Amino acid sequence: MAEPVRVGVVGLGTVGSGVVRLLVESADHITRHAGRPIVVERAVCRDVGKDRGIKLAADRISTDIRTVSQDPSISVAALLVGGLEPARSMMVELLENGKDVVTANKALLAEHGPELFELARKKGRSIAFEAAVAGGIPIVAAIGECLAANRIERIRGILNGTSNFILSKMEEDGADYADVLKLAQAKGYAEADPAMDVDGTDATQKLAILAHLAFGVWVPWAEIPRTGIEGIDQGLMTYASELGYRIRLVARASRSDGELAMKVAPALVKIGTPLAETRGAYNAVSLVGDAVGRMFFHGLGAGQMPTASAVVADIIDTVVGRAAITFRTTGVLDAESPAARIDTADLHERHFLRVTASDRPGVLSRITGILGEHRISIASVIQHEPSEAAGGAVPLVIMTHACGANAMKKAVAHIDASDVVSAPSVCLSVLEE
């Protein structure tokens, strides 16, 4: 048996503790896959005294990153600290000191990926990050290695478990957004501050990483058009369901004619399609490759052990040398990359529009007239009897035929500026497959 490989675990939160647990409890199994034992030599955390229920001697835990970075016996570090700082400085410290790094931090890669990847390559080290996107689903390996013979044409993903839990729970229980959010927090699915989950930031950062793998560009994540789920109410869900759809927070990137369109927003997805059947805290990714056709992956996108599973797989990959090989060509598709035109103008698709109109004569004619002016053709309309509770406001739901997203945007602005509307309209893309 070869010498053990010594790893440092930086960060002992939920994921870090899970990684230590997996490395200890499944040591025999992991040794066989790695060809040699993998031992946790050192761990770094903020609070050394805290009981995490992990089997690691107290003298192996410290608050100082240098106990890992400066230890020449450690060759691999798992960086499992969230957020940008001190995570960024820690990654730099580890790379500068010759450690290969495994991380689950999507915000860090989405924000500082280009310079961190460059530094790692300069130092001859690798960064492995399967756990940064869609937890246990091996989508990073799938795109970067298994589908390497394909030009990826389209990616659609449910990449944030918290918002998917909230949306599917609202749908199942008929409960309001605020109540379900509280439940998700109580159950530990949502953070005390769930802003980055529900406003689409987390999904957008993950999409930026997937786009780097699939299209070879680093798109600044903040430039990707993004809408969260805060505006989704039971009314929208009921109409969607009446029309045969569910509402999901969909992150998408697609390429056509060398241009890349990216977007994160709630969308109507047809009942029976894989994304619509993705419930609870699950994540899912569907993609289209020019050779392989349509593929779909589904699994737990977060949680201690699913994420630890991905981190430990990356540690094994690093130990055996696969990660170094893979990292050499990760995202280096520049010569054929689409100009990263982050624009939804190309997205020619159906739209679902809910207008909250005043209850007076001529309203429907006025709104459909505006859509007509923008050459948007209507597939169906739902207008129910106004309820007294709505105080004279009438929700009017329109499904359009396929039309450009830009034309739709202008039409909605036009409608919302008119005098027949009593609250802002909601416009969602409709995904048929």
Added chain:
Amino acid sequence: MAEPVRVGVVGLGTVGSGVVRLLVESADHITRHAGRPIVVERAVCRDVGKDRGIKLAADRISTDIRTVSQDPSISVAALLVGGLEPARSMMVELLENGKDVVTANKALLAEHGPELFELARKKGRSIAFEAAVAGGIPIVAAIGECLAANRIERIRGILNGTSNFILSKMEEDGADYADVLKLAQAKGYAEADPAMDVDGTDATQKLAILAHLAFGVWVPWAEIPRTGIEGIDQGLMTYASELGYRIRLVARASRSDGELAMKVAPALVKIGTPLAETRGAYNAVSLVGDAVGRMFFHGLGAGQMPTASAVVADIIDTVVGRAAITFRTTGVLDAESPAARIDTADLHERHFLRVTASDRPGVLSRITGILGEHRISIASVIQHEPSEAAGGAVPLVIMTHACGANAMKKAVAHIDASDVVSAPSVCLSVLEE
């Protein structure tokens, strides 16, 4: 740019031609992933003169495997010949001459995997075989690499596209097995001789390969209990649907208490679950890992380009050195492997039973009595008015509560031996998730 890598393509059937096409048409893209160009130096086929629409000069194609095996400039060979011979001899010839091999031949690996793997390891070569199971779905990489930190507890797959096309078409069109089989042959989904697809052989061979990856055992595929789809008729489909299920050919392997249960047979899968929603020529694999939880993969399991996508990914993996690393530990889980007890006795699950009974008094009581004797408890019964066409035979459909497969088998034998039955019963497992 590094020197090109020269590969030999052995077999220019559908998949082989697709591989040449992909290597030629996506050369730029593949070069970036591999870090160097990959060129087809030589191809071998039975009929040199045949026009395959591929861009390969005639003088690079021959009928002699030695043009590949004896060419020192070729380091990787894609063996894309089906069946056992001459495929086995060709693989040996290639390995003996120091070529790394990529193959899509599941029959060959299921039958001769142990000795071929041993030979490759002895010669310091690798065998990569992503394309042998579930075509474009990267399930071999998923189990062997991405989920390496997990103990796999269960695998369930729809691994044969032809039989899934037939079953889902029968279901959608209400057509008979024989008619749909003819249609599948006309469309090219089924071979002229579809025996290995519809009798479950193909799915069983793929399951044997997955079990090697997941559980570290080589189970002789012919010892895995196997039932094909030839006995599935519209009557069974209608009852299944009435109860909320679809019929799929499911290949399964599960481990508990160190024992492995494997089986390939048509089963009832609940509508709305991923396997039930797998239609047409698609394949699907669901699995459970101890850390990652439930995962699901869905994609095209056959066809020229999806399979070529997997073959070329393996060629890239071989060229960059990942395949050699992976192959070292492929399936080497022996120390903890379950005794390969191929037995369905452990499968404690619900069953769907259709008895074709004579239309006379006391029949239902007799049959339920026999089930009771075997301690099988009944969840529901469907008995419709007998049709005149059935000539006095009454189909009686019984859903049981969970019971041992062995007890069920004995009870069915007992029922079929009784004098109230006019045709053999059909008994299918019921999978709720």
